[in-house]
């Protein structure tokens with residue numbers, strides 16, 4: 001228990017420090033629209049198919065008084081749409097790029113968690129002082145019903161989940177997964193850079209998971225592997241939620257030891273918009289010890305040298321320029 005606690009703390013500190021170091025880099029030029037669920041504009045009243053199964057308290061009564069801002073930034077994100085309805089709804093994007101008001105750019109964070117968010121206090125700290133620049137969505141197991149306290153940034157940010165993570169989204173079951181947080185950062189950057197790990201792994205845990213039945217829609221040469229943490233811009237986010245062509249192939253043929261979350265996003269982006277992906281993730285992990293989980297760290301690992309190795313230990317390109325700032329988070 002003590003070890004687990006120190007591991008949590010260590011990870012928490014690592015995350016926090018990296019974040020504080022890099023947070024200034026999160027500059028984005030446009031507001032994002034994904035995912036905006038909740039209230040619909042007054043155009044969409046009861047006769048519209050949009051509201052057919054969305055009669056939660058937030059969307060039914062006050063639609064006539066809802067302003068554009070309320071619609072764009074719903075206080076409460078719970079809804080009663082089915083996955084199909086939600087995807088369809090979220091795939092709608094404005095054609096007019098210029099918003100009729102001054103607005104600030106936001107980053108959407110999607111957390112995938114079984115229950116209470118691990119390292120919650122650190123995330124509270126991370127968001128503190130940045131109100132108005134982020135949107136938070138928490139996708140927890142359906143069994144988890146607990147609401148965050150009202151002062152929390154996670155208050156009423158839970159969105160309905162139809163699946164139990166143990167089998168579907170999170171691939172490897174171990175206690176480390178309890179610490180796992182999946183952050184989907186939706187950026188709208190000028191040149192559409194997306195940070196989604198994507199590589200062709202010749203080993204059994206890479207190409208070995210390809211299923212010939214996926215052919216011809218997905219060929220072995222399209223097959224990619226990546227990590228569960230990624231940052232995508234709006235353009236790619238829209239492509240992913242609008243995909244009805246490749247998703248069924250994965251749903252039907254990517255079964256353990258093939259894991260959707262490791263293969264579907266990188267393979268899809270490689271098929272659709274390869275040139276927009278940086279092919280790397282923003283989360284630093286140490287795979288040097290081998291195995292199917294990255295290395296975990298204890299308190300005695302946490303030294304200045306360790307931090308510097310994470311922060312400056314690699315070079316990468318960002319918008320064509322070489323940078324030593326390659327990661328936003330560390331696990």
Ligand SMILES: *[C@@H]1O[C@H](CO)[C@@H](O)[C@H](O)[C@H]1NC(C)=O
Nearest residue numbers: 052053054055056060080081
């Ligand atoms: C809509 O609300 C009605 C009455 O509150 C309820 O009976 C019905 O099940 C709701 N529909 C959906 C799809 O949630």
Ligand SMILES: *[C@@H]1O[C@H](CO)[C@@H](O)[C@H](O)[C@H]1NC(C)=O
Nearest residue numbers: 098099100101102103104105
């Ligand atoms: C938007 O911002 C610009 C520049 O700061 C300012 O000139 C303009 O009046 C603002 N418009 C509104 C509607 O607030």
Ligand SMILES: *[C@@H]1O[C@H](CO)[C@@H](O)[C@H](O)[C@H]1NC(C)=O
Nearest residue numbers: 198270274275276277278279
């Ligand atoms: C990422 O990989 C794709 C092909 O898989 C390639 O088209 C693209 O240029 C790569 N991105 C970078 C930044 O190298």
Ligand SMILES: *[C@@H]1O[C@H](CO)[C@@H](O)[C@H](O)[C@H]1NC(C)=O
Nearest residue numbers: 312313314315316322323324
């Ligand atoms: C990164 O690039 C800088 C400048 O080119 C170089 O001094 C440094 O050694 C490089 N670091 C790594 C880890 O390759």
Ligand SMILES: *[C@@H]1O[C@H](CO)[C@@H](O)[C@H](O)[C@H]1NC(C)=O
Nearest residue numbers: 191317318319320321322323
């Ligand atoms: C890349 O470097 C060029 C030349 O130094 C600079 O003008 C440009 O702003 C840099 N781009 C970014 C994204 O830092």
